[in-house]
Amino acid sequence: MSATTALAPLTGRRKATDKAMRGLLAAATLVALVPLVLVIYYLLKKGLGAWSWDFFTTDPTGNFLGDQGGIKSALLGTIEMVLLASLIAIPIGWGVGLYLVEYGRKGRFAATVRYFVDVMTGVPSIVFGLFIYVTLVLGGWGGSSFAGWKGSIALALLMLPVVTRSAEVVLLLVPDGLREAALALGTPRWRVTMKVVLPTALPGLITGSLLAVARAAGETAPLLFTATIVNATTFNLGDRMNSLPVQIYTDVGSPNDQLVQRAWGAALTLVCLILLTTLVARLASRRSRL
């Protein structure tokens, strides 16, 4: 930038450049949305055809030929494992978020935690899968090698930094005046946190956590090494467990047209599930008064 020289007079050329660049930026934005439209179009076109009552109510058969069955076990497995993962990740994530905001605004330990949580958000999901694989799966914890709960822990690790970061951001928005008012009334710190800070921030906390849930629901890599894949529906988290992403991944790799068809149907189901969660998350944040 040469700040000392004045701008050239507003010639046609400068106007034209302005117009061209504005057009270019608008065009790039449109280009960015093309894949979204295409993905949704193909999901609906190829996925809706696979949907039927049987599709959701039968397990995959695993037959080499003939009827391949539906996605019941995958759908239920995903829901079960994501629920357990949420039960692990959300309390810990909120707790760490509370620590960072209520006690750790300054200080080296808090800064270190904050830094590593930040960095953890960028660790690839497959690495979390490997972590659980080398420790819990190879170690044969709980009697079996692969198990649904191990998949849940891998997903929980993945969710943890997201939940923590969003919790920290939301808790910071709670006005200090509220905390000080409660403290001035003689309320102990922990009661201020539990009865004033948490309820005030709750809608925002729920939004952040649900977004993390939506992210975890679509993850394949961490489940591949931890819960793997089975055909039958199970409610025992100690067994191998099927999930939508892993089912899709396996079906895509097969040369069977029926399985590919099922993969499209399962993909549409998965995307609907994720969009639904995201929608609920957004609705929750509307109730926030922060």
Add this chain to the structure above:
Amino acid sequence: MAATTPDVRRDGRSILERSPSARRADPLFRATLIALAALILALIAFFFVYLINKAQPALSHQGVLSFLFTNDWNPSKQIFGAWPLVAGTLISAAIALVIGVPIAVATALFITELAPRKVRSPLIVLVELLAAVPSVVYGLWGIFVLIPKLKPAEQWFADSFDFLPFVGGHVAGPNYFIAGLILAIMILPIVSAISREVISTVPPDLKEASLALGATRWEMIRMAVLPYSRSGITGAAMLGLGRAIGETIAVTLVIGNSPTIGKQIFDQGYTLAAVIANEFGEAANDKLHAGALFAAGLVLFVLTLLINAAARGLVRRAERSSRPPTKVKAVPGAGA
């Protein structure tokens, strides 16, 4: 009522003080929260050490540098030179950045500086929807739609522009370019979101000053917005790089999984993450092979850790330098 509160003492303490049992809860609460925070640090350290430990057999068999830079991945002969995988990871990530970052930054600029106020939030939601599509679905779409539909165009490009470096020759169905393209789509939302965050911290005085001097909108962007947010945008691009390097399933499905280094961008390749996803099943009973895959995971972990640490530093500095200290703004980071 007395004007002053009398200091009534019972059991040696003022009645205004909290009872000892009520006081005990506070340090306990604090300790619990600290323990949770420490748990995160401990977990990272534990997993890191454990992974090193499990990768050890392969690393000492092959040697660390030889593992990284030997161009020969042949598990059946117990040769683990991961260079084709490292190179494939870097090539596909580079293609993703070249395609994805300009579009993401343009999107961010358009949304923050040019778009009418009414369409801003719908546009933001749409761009974020790109992040809601799971990796495996992008892979499915890539295999069955993108690869067959783009192949003629790729072949035409390879034939017409074969004078360019790394272009020309036979186009493979799954290839580096397709993987890079899918990765570009996948990193777009996060790069765009962070760029938007950084761009919106540019002080209005700067923008208004340049407009007052007679600059056009674009000149205002070029001379006030971009220079001010350059380091933050660099950070956003690096976060995208971290994502691209670690992305597994979509890439596994569209890169061809051939452990060689292609001569051109339309050749098949392999990445570190893809090799782990593909070979871990067969490697389960082979300590050396499994160790090599853990080593690949270790490389991914360290690489993304370094990139993210640097990127976060850049973004945080860019945001802090412009933000008034009293106002706290949400940073939609990885949530996307």
